[in-house]
Amino acid sequence: MVTRTELVSRDTARDSADATRVAVSTVIFTVRRTASGRAAVALPVVRRTRDPYDGLWALPGGWLDVTESLDAAASRTLAETTGLAPSYLEQLYAFGAVDRSPTRVVSIVYWALLRADEVEAADALENVTWFDADALPRLAFDHNEIVEYALWRLRNKVGYSRIAHGLLADEFTLADLREVYEAILGRRLDPANFRRQVENSGTLLPTERFRTGSHRPARLYRYNQDVELADRGPLASDDEPR
Template sequence: MTAHAAAVQVAVSTVIFALRPHEDTGRMTVWLPLVRRIRDPFGGRWALPGGPLEPDEDLAESAARTLAETTLLAPQYLEQLYAFGNTDRSPGERVVSIVYWALVRSDEAAVAVETENVRWFEADSIPGLAFDHNLIVDYALWRLRNKLEYSHIAHAFLGETFTLSELREVHEAVLQKSLDPANFRRQIEGSGQVVPTGDVQTGGRHRPARLYRYNRDAADGTSGPLAWPAAPAQGTT
């Protein structure tokens, strides 16, 4: 390293996914909040919430602070996703971004502020973002869809109890495809991942639906929102 080598800066960014209705079809899809940059580089472009790591902050503290400052969101769980550090990702300087992700329920997402510079976008239809943030969002979506197939991660979009119809709606929204209700029920009940609570959902017009919860005795061993309220993992996943 030469004496003129530039110092490496560390930034922390966060991808937050929530399920919201599609504006045209009304079907639930995956959305995320973005913030508009107000300075160069990429002034005026949309980007993930985030900013430089302050000297006195832990990584998770930095992610939580920038989210609160920009969107008012305070997810119950932040999981470290990956580190992005290509040499050309930020013009004129070397920046390594530690990226966190969070999945929030609809009621949690409803408190997020929306302004001229903070807006929700459908995750699969985002514009060209600043830096390499399109790549980061693509990676986070891939991780979400991959983990949905083998883990309890769908739990993060639901309450402690849920109906199988609600669980299927989460799978359909994330995977972007319709699932046969009968087959889905057989697969979920046969997997042992969920157990009936003995209660039913009330207040609907139809026959009350059975309520389920995730079977923590059949934990899949993966880190993620089912670890609540454990501390966030510090390694990348």
């Protein structure tokens, strides 16, 4: 016969070692200007304050609450750990290798874009730092590999979709936008051809304002809000590649 104490320890075991828990993490990308003057992809990480990997940097995230959807959990944990509210959020992949954590954790990972003018929020926070994507330190868990995959997705999606505006403020020049693409793709783009491509895509609205200060003034553009930015997931009607 099973005693009360045994029941308790069984339940406890199930909660810790034996049960699978669901976590949600997010890879947040932004493009910032480095000391050397050129634009680079950067992302925030948070310092872990408990084992495993105590002291290491990790992707922002947290446990999935029973009363919230995966998307909501991504937004919430992001706000709680970094204070950030990204302009674009899309599910990346579910990671579930048995040994990726000492206890069994399945992580639903999202990736997000942050507008350049929204970055400041997280700068105030203790335990949050930004690294250039090509100079990341060792991260906790399998987070380095996850970031690599998210980068691959970002580069890939930027090729056929027009989401790079999720990284810029309301108004921007074509040079600003081209700089973002160049930072993501890691190569120079022809200004003339780039202009025609984005103009023909229909996602840009020209304004009557210009940015002055250096050489010939450049026209400012804003995004055509008709083209959907946030990814509503597969359950929403949607015919854009993902």
